[in-house]
Amino acid sequence: MSVRPEVLEVLRQWVRKAEHDLEAARRIMAEEEGCPYDTACFHCQQSIEKYLKALLTLSGVPALRTHDFEKLLALLPPDKRISIATESLVAINSYAVEVRYSDDWLEPRRDEAIQAFELAERVRADIRRMLPPEALI
Secondary structure (H helix, E strand, C coil): CCCCHHHHHHHHHHHHHHHHHHHHHHHHHCCCCCCCHHHHHHHHHHHHHHHHHHHHHHCCCCCCCCCCHHHHHHHCCHHHCCCCCHHHHHCCCHHHHCCCCHHHCCCCCHHHHHHHHHHHHHHHHHHHHHCCHHHCC
16 A cells, blocks of 8 residues: 555654553553543543544545544545444543543543553554554554
């Protein structure tokens, strides 16, 4: 697959940031006592979002400025669909905003954070298989 250099650089940036979010979640969750699970869930959601936006970029589709996975998934061309059900991803949309603002606090439990992390790793694996090797860090 031949990818223009400028697109490849944008893909690398999306991947780099997605990996940083996933690593942040991993490190946060290493602390069982007093772990800020809301922050871990936020980073899992962000990693998924960035990987989806990398896939959109590869497909030549502008990545919307949205946290809504349903909207992002709807933009993917049929040959770039991921294997994870839309409903599974939409279920963690709330981690992008509701865990961050005081008017609608959301305090996920450890089991929810583990589920979000596992989902983020599945999305990561799915999308990395579709990205050109030169875009992966």
